[in-house]
Amino acid sequence: EADIYQTPRYLVIGTGKKITLECSQTMGHDKMYWYQQDPGMELHLIHYSYGVNSTEKGDLSSESTVSRIRTEHFPLTLESARPSHTSQYLCASSEWLAGVQETQYFGPGTRLLVL
Amino acid sequence: DQQVKQNSPSLSVQEGRISILNCDYTNSMFDYFLWYKKYPAEGPTFLISISSIKDKNEDGRFTVFLNKSAKHLSLHIVPSQPGDSAVYFCAARIQGGSEKLVFGKGTKLTVNP
Numbered sequence: 287e288a289d290i291y292q293t294p295r296y297l298v299i300g301t302g303k304k305i306t307l308e309c310s311q312t313m314g315h316d317k318m319y320w321y322q323q324d325p326g327m328e329l330h331l332i333h334y335s336y337g338v339n340s341t342e343k344g345d346l347s348s349e350s351t352v353s354r355i356r357t358e359h360f361p362l363t364l365e366s367a368r369p370s371h372t373s374q375y376l377c378a379s380s381e382w383l384a385g386v387q388e389t390q391y392f393g394p395g396t397r398l399l400v401l
Numbered sequence: 402d403q404q405v406k407q408n409s410p411s412l413s414v415q416e417g418r419i420s421i422l423n424c425d426y427t428n429s430m431f432d433y434f435l436w437y438k439k440y441p442a443e444g445p446t447f448l449i450s451i452s453s454i455k456d457k458n459e460d461g462r463f464t465v466f467l468n469k470s471a472k473h474l475s476l477h478i479v480p481s482q483p484g485d486s487a488v489y490f491c492a493a494r495i496q497g498g499s500e501k502l503v504f505g506k507g508t509k510l511t512v513n514p
Binding site for chain 2: 292330334376391
């Protein structure tokens with residue numbers, strides 16, 4: 287099972303502020319993901335990465351950006367937070383083993399409230 | 402258009418009885434299915450998975466059944482325990498190497514003592 291960490295767990299911030307949500311994993315997984323989830327709704331993939339210097343946009347359009355400079359670290363940044371960004375942000379990682387279907391393991395999430 | 406549907410937003414069962422959570426999908430290209438459990442204010446926890454080449458996978462109290470012709474899968478929990486109370490998400494992966502998962506909206510399970 288992956289050890290994956292997210293900070294902060296909760297964040298209340300004013301409109302227009304720049305924020306960075308941190309995600310780190312200690313299992314050496316190549317693949318990492320960011321999901322956004324609103325209450326009662328499904329998780330939507332907003333960003334993913336297959337490895338260092340690899341980032342792709344997910345299925346749900348997001349104004350956030352990500353970077354992958356180190357294998358273990360996959361931060362998400364919002365340059366100017368807005369109330370519409372209020373949501374829960376979940377980070378995940380996975381490792382593909384030849385012949386074995388991979389499983390994504392999730393961090394505890396960051397609950398963001400933009401006032 | 403939702404490709405993975407969990408039509409029951411909530412389910413309540415008595416402790417010791419069976420819990421059956423259902424999931425329907427529309428995309429025949431899905432080849433791998435997973436169930437996650439999520440407690441409030443925590444991230445989803447992987448429970449059990451099944452490949453499309455199988456119709457059943459069992460792990461302790463948890464069994465997942467897959468009916469490909471009906472595009473339906475279900476998670477059975479026997480016996481149900483109060484600690485199983487959580488939101489359960491069904492997820493599916495598209496065949497062809499894409500690692501992206503498509504999630505349902507979840508079913509909130511309450512197990513009453």
